[in-house]
Amino acid sequence: MSYFKRHIDAKLLEWKESERRKPLLIRGARQVGKSTAVRELGKTFRYFVEINLEKQPDLKQLFPENIDVKKTCEKLSGVLATPIVAGETLLFIDEIQVCKEAIIALRYFKEDYPELHVIAAGSLLEFTLEELPSFGVGRIRSIYMYPFSFDEFLMAQGLELTVDLKKRANSDEPLAEKAHKDLIGQLRTFYLVGGMPAAVTEWIETHSYIEVSRVHNDIIDTYNDDFSKYKKRVSPVLLRQVLRSVALQIGKKFICSQASRDTKSTVVKEALHLLSLAGLVIPVVHTDANGVPLGAQENANFTKYLFFDLGIMQTMLGIPATDVLMASEVDFVNKGGSSEMFAGLEMQKYSDCFIKSEMHYWENQSKGSQAEIDYVGVRNSIVLPIEVKAGTQGSMQSLWIFMRGHKLHDAIRTSLENFGHFYYYDSEANQAERHVDIVPLYALSNL
DSSP states (O other), X not given: OOOOOOTHHHHHHHHHHOTTOOOEEEEOOTTSSHHHHHHHHHTTSSEEEEEETTTOGGGGGGSOSSOOHHHHHHHHHHHHTOOOOTTTEEEEEESGGGOHHHHHHHHHHHHHOTTSEXXXXXXXXXXXXXXXXXXXXXXXXXXXOOSOOHHHHHHHTTOHHHHHHHHHOOSSSOOOXXXXXXXXXXXXXXXXXXXXXXXXXXXXXXXXHHHHHHHHHHHHHHHHHHGGGSOTTSOHHHHHHHHHHHHHTTTSOOOHHHHOTTSOHHHHHHHHHHHHHTTSEEEEEEEOOSSSOGGGGEEEEEEEEEESOHHHHHHHTTOOHHHHHSSOHHHHXXXXXXXXXXXXXXXHHTSOTTSOXXXXXXXXXXXXXXXXXXXXXXXXXXXXXXXXXXXXXXXXHHHHHHHHHHTOOEEEEEESSOSEEEEEEEGGGTTEEEEEEEEEGGGGGGO
């Protein structure tokens, strides 16, 4: 099977060459490509040793409480008939979440065998880590992995030159109209295929939305099977209900009663917490956004949630491909909150992979006001509002209210427009100048 390049590849190579590296823990939802990326990195080593503690439970005994990691490596080398040599071997411990002792042992690789390259990963890893809050502070490095970004989707199709062209474009030098339209076409396809590696591979091999949807359903079944493993106090039925409700409430403050009328909000919130740990939903929390850090001004009572993958969400909700492929540009952007979700997921995928991303939005909480900013970020230590729009149509009043109240000069509007920018002189703030950069949805990596 072909390997499609991922953004994480360059970070893994940097880690390999670093003299100050620590054991690496790859974190992310099931089936986003963690193991595949490590195996690809393994090709750059003389030896590659992979163990799977779920499929090879007998190996768990090699990670006792009082571990000698060098002796453990000697035993692994003998069992697997592969040399484990510092500087020449990559040791990959997969499905590490089934053995807490193995997770704890990672710190001793840093302390007692720092010259050996060690990577670990696992499904539902966050559940185990939540029970080990200080498992390796300062001795283990986490790296976060997500489904394919739009750029990765393009590169998987051999469109590296298109990605380069897009990255060179800006408000002063927009793309040629044909390139712009071609990218919108690719974006429509990505809305249906999404970023899960199996779905991307299926699309490239068959170009069939029907086959892709079957892959989506297989992935959904896998996640549904996982629900029984989450925690006993939340039923798998409720987890499925809440996950579907997140998809139905995209772009809105999440209302627990819409997920299950007969379930207490505290139980629904626990389900959301578990789904968030599993990487299936991503919280976007209200912030007053009066300064940096944004997280210091959160109000978790006002939280929106993103579904982890746009393609799977479209399939789960039964949205026909024609609804996306044939929709007008205004409907394509506005329908069902999909573009707001796409923008949020893209910004998460292009964030610092060594830090668990936090996402924020803003809404005016004064009675009678409906002003809301889709996303609030930070650029050069200054608050940056980001609005998702269909185009030049529609009011920008929420943006002007926010910028006026926070005394901001710059903002981003992302839409299906080509690159551009404009200025607005606020008559309600002594003609204060506001500058808005227009960034196409397909070019959020440029930010």
